[in-house]
Amino acid sequence: MTERLIAHRATQSTQWHIHWRIPALIGFAFFMGVVFALLQHFLYIYLHHRHIEDEDKKFRWVLYGRALAYLAKVAFGGCVVIIFRQRIWRTFRNRALSVLSIDQIFGATEDPSLFANWEAVSSAPIVVIIALVIWLIPLATIIFSPGALTFGNYLEAETLQLTLPTINFTMETIKDWRNPVKLPDGSNKRSVMFYNTTDIDGVKPGWFDYYDQPSAELRRIAILLAYSNMDHPNIAQGARQDNCGGPYNCTYEQTFLGPGYQCAEVARGTGDAGKLTEYGAPFNMSSLVPEGRYVFLGDVDRGTYAQPQAGEFRKGPGGVPVGDPDPSLGVFKSEPVLWIGYAVNSTEWLAPDDPLAKNWTHRYDPAIIRCVHMETKYTVKWDYVEPLFHSTTKREYLTPVVDTNFTRRDNGEPNETDPQPESNWISPRDDVPLYKKTAAYHAIGEMFRDFLRGHVDLEPPIPGPYYAQVYSDVTKTRLVGKNSEPLANLTDEIEEFYSDMVLSLFSAPEMLAIDTEKLTVNRSRIQSSFVYVPERLWQCYAPVIFVTLVIMLFGAFTIWEDGTTFSVGFSRILVTTRNTTLDDISRGACLGNDPFPMELMHTRLKFGVLNEGNDVEYMGGDGYQSVGHCAFGVASEVGPIRRGVPYAGLPDSGLKRRAKTETATEKDNFD
Template identity: 40%
Template sequence: MRRLPLTKHGPKRRRPQTQSAPRFYARDPPLSRTTPVTLVHANFEKTQICGKPGTAVMADHGRRSPASSGRVSPETYGGQYDPFVSPLDRFEMAHLPRRSPNEQGSQDRPRARSAGSISNESLSQDTPFADPRPAGASSYAPIPDENPNPVQGRRSFVGVDSLMSMNSLGPYKTQDPVAQALVDRRAGEIATWKIHWQTPAIIIVLWVGGVMGVLGHHFFYLSLDGHPAENQLVKIRYGTALGYFVKSCLVGSVILSYRQRIWHTFRQKAMTLSAIDGLFSVTEDPTQFINWEMLRNSKLATLMALCSWLIPIASVLSPAALTSEPRTTFTNDTCRQVANLNFTRESFYNFRKEGDYPGSSLVYYNTTDKAATTDGWFDYYDQPSKNVKKLTVTSVYLGKPATYVNASINACQEGYNCTYPLSFQGPGYKCDEIANSTHPTLEDQNVPFNISALAPIGDQIYMASVDLNDYRVPQTDTGTDGVAKPGYDPATLGAFDSEPVLWIGYAINTSQPYPAGSPYRSQWKNIHEPKIFKCIAHHTNYTFEMHYNDTNQIVNRTAREFIAPLIDTTVSLNPANASEYLATPVTNYVLPSPDVEKYKLTAAYHALGQQLRNFLRGSISYTPPYYVTKSDISETRLLIPSTSYPVPNLMDELQSMLEDMLITLLSEPHLVIADKTDVPCRKSRTLNTFVYHKEGLWIGYALAVAVAFGFLLVGGWSIFQNGVASDTQFSRIMVTTRNPTIDRLSVGACLGGDPFPKELTRTKLRFGVLREEEVREGPLGRVEHCCFGTEGETSEIVKYGTYAGLQKWRTRVKAKDEYDEEAEWFEKERLLPLAEEER
């Protein structure tokens, strides 16, 4: 052990040698035996111990071999760097601590001024005890930017006038015994180069969680697509939660990767404190993006931070990928019990036995025997029933088939629309054009009028002969009960010898004016084309496409097949009586007996034809400037109201009008011919349904996932380059800012309040190896300290180098035992003369 020579209070005495228990300390050797120390105590004057008063000189330990450490910082330098370039290193020693159970130490509360202490005014500014503040100043004098008197060839680590005290040289003791035990236990710790699995695993797990969230979001919306939009609020909440989960995972992965990147940046580049603040807070404060130095020195890290703000946009877009829209869905099904027509039932209808075929017949009959008891009795046709008149007239006036109120519900089921085919056999007119302006010949056609009667030659724009050889009504006299009176001819009573042929002639106004020299120009102005066609009643097979949309009925004929004439006879003038017509052959007459079924079916068809013919007979002529109408065709859609001319395609429209009458019969379920049938149908339903727009979800998510994956690779590479996985938590900031220079720079700003001193924000720092005194430290060789520091006092961190902490704290524990022994010896030496005087 070294001795401390005493210059006062008696002769110098040598304290007894004590042997401390062997201990291993991190690096620094104990204080040199020849180190002069100056002490100030409350009861003593300035005391020189092994040196000149007021000065302390560190012993030269000599330069050690580079082989003493396996890895060292790559930079070499001639001397220790001092950012303040002090000409001297002086240790100002505070009072020697003497602790008792009743006092907490000078660090905890102010110490009373010693009676023999020197006033601050009496000390020169170049002494170690001088107050650096000017007289009357209330704050510390600012540290100068440069030393006006640098000493060439030497760098001081401590600074201009060192503020270290005797306490700082002695073993620091905290008042917290638990903390002190931890300090003692960690005194010999070495920083470990190890990439802990936790941070990389969290980065990967968050990215994978984000991808799984994207897939879950996709499949969730896919399961809702096309389904009724029920519980919309709940579904939207689920979607929003998934979007938030994806955003949280991907942003979390990016931010953790970003933190690894900025630590790599801190090692590579020195940046001002303002830029470092920006990198630490830009993921939380977007205003930091205006920091130009941060953008310039850390482009990739800034891009990562920017993407951490932009990725949440994907979580905003993704819930919008599911919308609620009116959508029509189609299903192939069977429509059951749809309305149909079965005219065969009319064949078996007997008004005497309505229970067999309930409902209303299309025909009213007369009879020869109401009781049906006499021989040879039969029923014969009288007129169309009131029901058929009502239905057909309704159809004509509507200009389309009439619809039963609940037709769509009955056919399609409530809430659905449907389309289905409907087939039945009924009456129809087979029409053929027999003459026009190009082929006006009517030879051997038995046409009741000539084409010359039509415009432009004649004045008729429409004329029809639809009653030739029609069924005569009444056939014979009847009583009030409809029974034929005696005197009728049973062979001809009620016989259908022919079905009137429809002879229709009309003129088409082409809207093209006649030439100037035409004789028709003065009356007609425009060219007129006359046409004549005839229509013969047939048994016809129909196929319609029935479409119900809500309550609207749309009917399209898809097929029509004419089977045979209703009555296959030919009508001509009677040679014996020119005013009468004769139908031949007689064998094709349809009689009420004995073929009752055929007769009643023919009567039903005839009744419907009669209803159609009621609107066709008559004529329309034009005598300038008037149109004269003598036909009910003006009440139908077969005539153009604005011109009083028939429609150009009159032949087709005439057939269509009869078909409208037939479809209208479907609206009356109480007819004898009303039937029900099952048909294949295509149902549709328009509902508010969920619609999944896949591109709306995947465009945002795909970009977010790809960007997050790219930054995951950046974070992984940064961890590999750094050699450790780190974070921006307070604990990491605490252990990486242990630097005396930073401690002194922070004077006056320890509260951390705003505004922060601007001169500090412009100070450039980087994370590197702090340049300290080169000393040999045990078997580990050179052990250095990594921290934030100024650019000149730090060098680059070498991966897998040996780093621990600040040198002064690594040596404190080693110095503790020697300091305790010397303090004890010093106290004994001080008290020994007093004890001798008392004796």
């Protein structure tokens, strides 16, 4: 079989052509490197800001990313390695290198000692640079690129539509206490007021319901707000998570109609009459400190809804009148105007010659304010930030709850019996929805007025003792400060306190006035998750892709210039080292063991055409003589390889030596 193979190969010569396999491998490896880098990028995009609770799942996702980084390294590295193998043969043809350098170049992808060999660096810089790239690719792909994906906290923000609670007094206007509105848990919705009626069954001709008093639920809401002493409304427990749709911080704005008190200062300072006479004020500055004894005075019941109502009623609950009801039964003729007088310590010492210095050490500034009950358009911005919340309220005062005024008697005193115009009276017999809305507003206002009614007396410090005597629930609220004295900005505080009482209805979702609406919510939360920074990934891959592309183009040019492709397999080494000179200088080193002889390691070899003679084996079709063969040898015995020359392989001397050896073997066998 060997002889037949020898006979067949005896007429063969080298084939100068570029086989498709090596260029295809180079292009495919580069393409797959880019694909794996993109897959890693898309995987990290998928994981970016994704919250994963399962630690094992987190670990698996990280491994997937590292696996893609490793595959990218294999692809890019494989592309460069193939080109490196092509280039080293060009180097061996152009430069005579020591066996040590040739050794290190062949093993450059596994042994970095090449970079410490000055001969290799100076004589084969391109090969050394390509080898260095092979070593650096894993650093960029495997080590640094996974660092683009980390764990951390980020602010997750979004804008969406959510169904949120709002205040809508429409339900109060249409609700019949005989037919309760059910909640999902089976309990009943609660009104802000209790009703009396002319017919409990609601079947008699001309029957109607009329206002009685604030409901127990409204009293609880108002008292909790007042006693909390906070500068914000009360809200339902868990409101942040319910309103924000989960454990988020969120902000949103809503608008609704409700009752509000519009206050204005009508007089300030000792002796100032202001507009007191014009408005028919029930008191003047002489009642307030320092001229009078009151540091706070609240007159809040003038023209209020009569309790009890006119007429005769049956015994028992319900307020059912005996006989025909009084024409004024249940009618809202007016809403009380709040008259609030107060004095504030200016902290300024009185001059010794001031008449007030006889009893007072500091100057007190008295003021009188007037507040009208108005239907109000509320615009509220809610800002929920764990664990707190903040609300900003804008009020647009629309119309008085009951738009009537007191006439004057002949002596100038207000006539509180028949406010005018009578056409603005609100009766339960006429517009029932309007009456019920007015009654709801009145109930909330009545609870508010309960805290402002009465007075706080202040004993002067001289001769002392200096203390306040309290005859009002205002001291249970946030409207007063030290020593039970009112706050300096009481006008604004009263408006805001009443607004907060209205908003505190949100703390009781069971109230009829609490409805729902769809609103745009801006919400956010600090989320612990994967964080992907694309710049970091591409800072790793961009240089690799660019350098690999440059090397690939350089390798393609080298292959085209060489006219063939190369490999570093054992078979290629076998056929390129068949040289009698190498046989002679390598005697005693045939085991392939270490240490290798140093004099041989420093022998300089070059790859080229052996100059062993000019015996012609055959004439090629292209006119070239097929002579010698290409192999490693000392620089003096090799010539340059010319592209297109059909080199046959081993020279005749090799064939003759083989024939001689075979003859000797046959003779020995014969003997």
